[in-house]
Amino acid sequence: MKMRGKVVVNRCMSLDGFIAGRDDSMDWGNGRALADFVAPDDFAEVAAATGAMLVGRRTWEVGDRMKAEQPDSIDYPFSGPMFLLTHRPLEPPVPEVTILAGDIGEAVATALDAAGGKDLEILGADVAGQCLQRGLVDEILVYVLPVLLGDGIRFSSPGVSKTDLEPLSSTRSGDATILRFRVRKQPDDTVG
Numbered sequence: 693m694k695m696r697g698k699v700v701v702n703r704c705m706s707l708d709g710f711i712a713g714r715d716d717s718m719d720w721g722n723g724r725a726l727a728d729f730v731a732p733d734d735f736a737e738v739a740a741a742t743g744a745m746l747v748g749r750r751t752w753e754v755g756d757r758m759k760a761e762q763p764d765s766i767d768y769p770f771s772g773p774m775f776l777l778t779h780r781p782l783e784p785p786v787p788e789v790t791i792l793a794g795d796i797g798e799a800v801a802t803a804l805d806a807a808g809g810k811d812l813e814i815l816g817a818d819v820a821g822q823c824l825q826r827g828l829v830d831e832i833l834v835y836v837l838p839v840l841l842g843d844g845i846r847f848s849s850p851g852v853s854k855t856d857l858e859p860l861s862s863t864r865s866g867d868a869t870i871l872r873f874r875v876r877k878q879p880d881d882t883v884g
Contacts, residue, residue, distance in 0.1 A: 748816025
């Protein structure tokens with residue numbers, strides 16, 4: 693029997709609940725990126741448990757912009773399959789990225805299968821919201837950063853209904869606090 697990884701929404705967040713600042717800025721203060729806050733071993737452990745990523749288009753574009761502006765700002769030690777949920781092809785195409793469109797349940801099932809028994813990491817507010825609405829998320833992992841942004845992209849996108857969570861752990865890691873929650877499944881939740 694093939695092992696199944698978890699579907700994990702992975703987010704960094706300011707203490708006041710923003711996953712990005714104004715204009716999708718991922719500058720967490722003084723030019724610091726997420727990796728500057730989290731202990732390297734903890735960051736590597738999460739990456740090692742990740743078998744594939746499913747990313748939303750807006751998050752992809754923010755990452756591209758960050759790579760162009762600050763090439764060293766993206767240093768997540770992940771090397772598995774990358775899936776982009778979008779209705780528009782990438783220009784220019786990126787051979788190592790698989791474009792998925794259509795039903796979120798099918799996209800999650802495809803990416804989770806490619807994760808090879810490891811976790812599927814969900815990145816992007818809209819994609820995470822769609823996954824939560826459909827009952828596809830097993831866990832939420834949040835890196836709480838010691839900064840108040842005051843404005844920006846909220847942790848939860850509009851329209852996400854109340855979701856009950858079970859706290860799993862709270863760990864200090866460098867200057868960040870890592871929170872893990874299990875999503876409590878409702879009887880009508882469907883997976884894939």
